[in-house]
Amino acid sequence: MMDFLGYLSLPVTLLAIFCIQAMSLQLILGGAGLLSLGHAAYLAVGGYAAGAVTVFGLPALGIDPTQYPLTSLFIAMVGGMVAAGVTGFLVALPCLRLQGDYLAMATLGFGEIVVTVLKNVEVLGGTRGFKDIPRLVNPGVLWISVALVGAFLYRLYRSPLGLAILATRDDEIAARSLGISTSNAKVSAFVIGTALAGLAGAFHVHTLQFISPDAADFTRSVEVLLAVVLGGMFSLPGSIFGAIILVFVPELLRFAPAWVAEKRMLFFSLVVIIIMVRNPAGLTAFVNSFLLRFGRKRGTPTPSGGP
């Protein structure tokens, strides 16, 4: 049993990072209605930038990150968020003129550009990856950050900017007629979302002490997308549910009978397909209808846009 718990500690840590990443995409996808297929790229940009801060930046200033882990981590977090947020802004300016499939293609293309660029930056390890980043993250800091990011987004959806973002998602023409600058709303959602993905990147590198260009890969982007859609893309808690399922179901399937465990990704895919076929609106909608059926009234109504 202890082995099992010890074995779980890394997945639990990775889950926290994945939760932040999923929530950051939920804002862009469910909140702003923008289909981004390159979300992992911002985690990679944030991760590389944060790693560069602690490996090169702080020592150059005469600060040893291992001596001041929390301060260094904080500076690296800010660095990761700024780098990813600025990148998100530069992508948003031209790309948010596009809609639907075209936006998806553009963001996908950008993700591939990031992979290629990172493979060619030798000072950051190139194809071999960026190694020997100090381990500065502890689970406490990480889970508090998950809670803070959740609280931040929850409040954001109830703020004037959040309502402008949701209104823009539902009807741009109506939103403009109310004085809402829809391009500002979309760019803001994209920049906040990508900056939070950069934060996840900063945690990623200071946990695993390593990042490679593969972190920006398309398959990584699809994983986050899957977590958000699985949980219910219009629901903030849903992205956490989705992340939990995506991280733990494959791990739990390892302990299933051998014939299942060997092909666990196959079975996991089946589980995902069944969930999505039965509940296209995601798990949150399923849980809500389940609660309603058993006569429990939902306290505050959750607008499908907000969490």
Place this chain on the structure above:
Amino acid sequence: MNSENPANAAGSTQALLSIEALTVRFGGLVALSNFRLEVPAGGLIGLIGPNGAGKTTVFNLVTGVYKPTSGSVRLLGRNVEGKSVHAIARLGVGRTFQNIRLFSGLSVRDNLLAASSYRMRSETIGSLLRLPSVRASEQRQARKVQEMLSFLELEKHANDDATSLPYGKQRKLEIGRALLTEPQLLLLDEPAAGMNPTEKESLRRLVAQIAARGLGVLVIEHDMRFVMNLCERITVLDHGEIICEGPPAKVQSDKGVIEAYLGVDADAATTQAAPQPGAGS
């Protein structure tokens, strides 16, 4: 509602909206030609005409969705040329849409709250941090929304999805949302469409109340009884041109208007209320 409006405070008689010699062409099609219109504060102006006459085009020109080929649109004495749609809305123009455009993912209350988001936008950071100063203005905003809900008689639907409302209530909600931007000019595009007689009467009273508050209201509507009972002046458009302009009585008896609407020979239809038998339909 408009106490902070400088034009009103100065007691200016200047029209809220004044359109001069407005022409717009889409390729070879002249959608609107030499159009003029004035809407004073508190004025109730009707805009009627057969389908495709260019009525909604007028709205889209005033709100900046289309750019005019020539002519000018002045709001409160300011030329709106080159201004974006949201910038014009911020000058004090509220509008509703021919096919209702509510925010389908938001509750009735949040639809109304969204209308104040642009004025509150500088308070987003404070709102995130729950600063006391911002709390006060949030509560003020929530109160305004609550007042609007009771004005529209939608209190018990406050937490419902906006698009789950019956049609007539959706129309009302859209008007309420436009009002919460605190406009001085309100543009209503076929507000009575699809309403039953009771709903139409309640809507007519609502719009009259809005104008009584000092807002200029411009209404596009196909329901003649509704327009004639509501509006002080009516402009009739056909094929992009004004064919008649004046008080309801004048428009009702205008031969050109009857011809445009009924497509009958003007001489055959001597009274608009009861065209002679056999005059054709």
